[in-house]
Amino acid sequence: MRRLNRVFLYDDGAARALKIEEIAKYLRKKLIKVGVEVRGNPFAFYLLQDKVSDYARKIASIKIQDATKKWSSEQEPLYGEIEYGKKMILGKTRASGVLYDGLELQRLFFEVIPGRERSLQFVHIVFSNRLFATWDEHERRYHARVNLCGIPSIISTTGVVEAPAKPRGYYLLRQQYEMLGKDLLELKNSFKGAFIDYEDLRLTEVMKGYAMQSVFYSLVGDPFCQDKGCRLYNAHWQEELIFAQIESEYEFCQRHMSFLEELNEY
Numbered sequence: 001m002r003r004l005n006r007v008f009l010y011d012d013g014a015a016r017a018l019k020i021e022e023i024a025k026y027l028r029k030k031l032i033k034v035g036v037e038v039r040g041n042p043f044a045f046y047l048l049q050d051k052v053s054d055y056a057r058k059i060a061s062i063k064i065q066d067a068t069k070k071w072s073s074e075q076e077p078l079y080g081e082i083e084y085g086k087k088m089i090l091g092k093t094r095a096s097g098v099l100y101d102g103l104e105l106q107r108l109f110f111e112v113i114p115g116r117e118r119s120l121q122f123v124h125i126v127f128s129n130r131l132f133a134t135w136d137e138h139e140r141r142y143h144a145r146v147n148l149c150g151i152p153s154i155i156s157t158t159g160v161v162e163a164p165a166k167p168r169g170y171y172l173l174r175q176q177y178e179m180l181g182k183d184l185l186e187l188k189n190s191f192k193g194a195f196i197d198y199e200d201l202r203l204t205e206v207m208k209g210y211a212m213q214s215v216f217y218s219l220v221g222d223p224f225c226q227d228k229g230c231r232l233y234n235a236h237w238q239e240e241l242i243f244a245q246i247e248s249e250y251e252f253c254q255r256h257m258s259f260l261e262e263l264n265e266y
């Protein structure tokens with residue numbers, strides 16, 4: 001098990017419902033000996049240096065145009081895409097229907113982390129509203145993700161709504177609703193609570209578990225757990241996610257509890 005030096009939390013336009021200070025407080029309780037710092041916008045450094053356009057260009061260039069085609073570095077962003085990226089960096093817009101290549105996004109965030117902090121002793125967690133996906137070589141397509149661990153770990157407040165599958169019945173009914181031209185809001189209401197939605201009041205609670213996945217990635221090299229009741233469970237369905245993060249009677253399984261106890265002893 002690795003010793004941790006510090007945890008840093010960043011806000012890349014994460015959903016308003018996300019209370020990052022509350023997550024910091026939670027982490028301080030779980031990791032008694034490790035300092036937890038809230039750092040705000042990861043691009044602050046670029047904003048100070050008047051390099052917003054450079055960054056917006058880089059961000060615009062990692063957009064995925066087609067979920068069945070792997071991202072390539074030859075992709076040239078359009079002017080409008082760069083302007084849009086600038087607005088996002090400056091926090092002037094939050095809505096986003098854009099999908100990004102997760103590994104490339106992680107690489108961009110890595111660049112803004114100070115060199116002396118680029119090691120796993122430091123846990124960097126970026127909460128973002130950007131939806132990102134990783135390429136599946138086997139299926140030859142992208143899959144949207146809630147989080148991607150590394151330096152830094154990125155966690156998407158849009159991904160938590162869009163990536164894990166909703167109940168099967170929801171998709172079947174949605175087809176019917178769309179065919180009949182019925183109001184989709186009504187459908188959402190009939191499934192209320194069954195999945196995490198935009199600006200969901202449970203969002204912060206759910207994200208505490210994802211933050212802990214990033215912590216465990218640094219600690220032991222593996223963010224996930226096989227136990228469906230453990231917050232480190234890698235949920236593919238909304239139902240599993242809600243169970244692991246909210247409904248389960250315990251937070252962590254025995255094995256992961258003992259890691260935390262050991263960490264807090266020193």
Ligand SMILES: [Zn+2]
Nearest residue numbers: 225230253256
């Ligand atoms: Zn576990």
